[in-house]
Amino acid sequence: MVVGGTHGNERNAPWLLEFWRSQPQDLASQGLGLALVLGNPGAHAANRRYLERDLNRSFDPALWAESSSGQAELVRARELVDQFGPAGLEPCSVVLDLHSTTSSMGNSLVVYGRRPADLALAAGIQGQLGLPIYLHEADGAQTGFLVERWPCGLVIEVGPVPQGVLQSQICRQSQLAVEAALAVLADAADGVLRLPNQLVVHRHLASVDLPRHGDGSPAACIHPQRHGRDWQPMGPGEALFLDASGQTQAYGPPAGLEHEVVWPVFINEAAYGEKGIALSLTRRECWPLEASWGEELAALAKDLDRQSPVP
């Protein structure tokens, strides 16, 4: 399952889906059967991130049982699982969720937690294209991501691009990442998957908001020396914010991270303002690959539809 437009004001992935629908031969699908799905059609039509709540925080069955479960995005989340979930009408075992960001993330992957098949897929893509990986975990404030409801899946995150803007290079980057993922999955299905010896991840540590006034309005913005420097290390004392009087505010590490160098990601993502996130801090780690990861992906991939034409 390849999803675009989970957020309605991210315009590049939906355009890519249209392109593939009209010219399936241009999607190097490696013979894999694919469902190409517009994530949030209502929000896409309105060119807004969402109508009532963030669809990509709505894939938590606990939410579906609440009194607010009639909200458009909760309804849509259930719909997608009912249709394309592993027990759905058109069951998919792997999902690629295509996003864009106003942050300078380049072409990158986001993995949620440490499911072995996800790590194998990410490692395979990283081995082909060298994409950096943000490992999102242990963040109780941000839950209910789409890919978590499928046995295997990850987010392809490309930026910077403003919300609402179509940029050919953003589409091209997304396309390359999707094709790399499909090549890994095809190899896994065929039993010929070879993965690199290590996986480099940027593991989520904490999120940091802008300094704010008592009324919630920003008291500073991202420092120009930090703007656009996602994935680049930052140590205590380095310039992070610029306040309204033109004074630099240095990065002060959260408790427990006092002496660490961190790697910021999602610096100045427009949609995260409302979530109180000006950037997230990660730790760069190199993990040796475990054989079980590839085995789990291969076991999943055996069930992938290897013959169907592209729908």
Place this chain on the structure above:
Amino acid sequence: MVVGGTHGNERNAPWLLEFWRSQPQDLASQGLGLALVLGNPGAHAANRRYLERDLNRSFDPALWAESSSGQAELVRARELVDQFGPAGLEPCSVVLDLHSTTSSMGNSLVVYGRRPADLALAAGIQGQLGLPIYLHEADGAQTGFLVERWPCGLVIEVGPVPQGVLQSQICRQSQLAVEAALAVLADAADGVLRLPNQLVVHRHLASVDLPRHGDGSPAACIHPQRHGRDWQPMGPGEALFLDASGQTQAYGPPAGLEHEVVWPVFINEAAYGEKGIALSLTRRECWPLEASWGEELAALAKDLDRQSPVP
């Protein structure tokens, strides 16, 4: 009158207004009395361009008489004129309307029509900072701009910056342009205005939409070789669009412009998608300065409040 946030998802100018309100000494106002005004507070609170209609197309008295005149932005337009218009409760004779754009416009000015005082003010700023000027005129599809309801005024337009994002360098560029404008006005008020010998304008010729399918969806995007190249000349046959099959579509001039080189502006401005504008075409012209322009600005500026402290 200095207005920010006429569009609610342009966050940089409102931040600059807050900054100046809290630290008036950091605004080089040249002793001019200023009204610092948040253009569209409702849209700003919602972080949306507008609530019901574009405020910066709502300053047309003919609209105010229509049955739709209860729309939030029409009400706000009348409010601003009643309060700060030349015959208002706190009369202002000059307005600077601060905007940002997702296009790579840099730090630039937009002038609406050829009012002599506007041209003098723009020439003075261009003489100080070299900013390029987009002369918007003869475009019946886009009318009702805020600055047109004041005797003199222009738009300061800075980009690229995504909607909803605060970037210190965008604020800094806006601040420099405002301070240059205030310096010109102060000189005009003091009778010591010296203007350059010529004004370089990029005169509006036409707007061009993306190629679209029958259902209105985009059939192509801006070509990567044209993306980000606002203010740079383009001749017939140069790459302009890239269609979904990866084919380049060359720039085909509209009728009447067949053999002209044009200078595109507002390439890929996110908010112009709904207006059917992927870019606007201009002609670069150098005009000798007319003495009457400076005289008209000086006559207006005589009435400016030279002594009041910043509010």
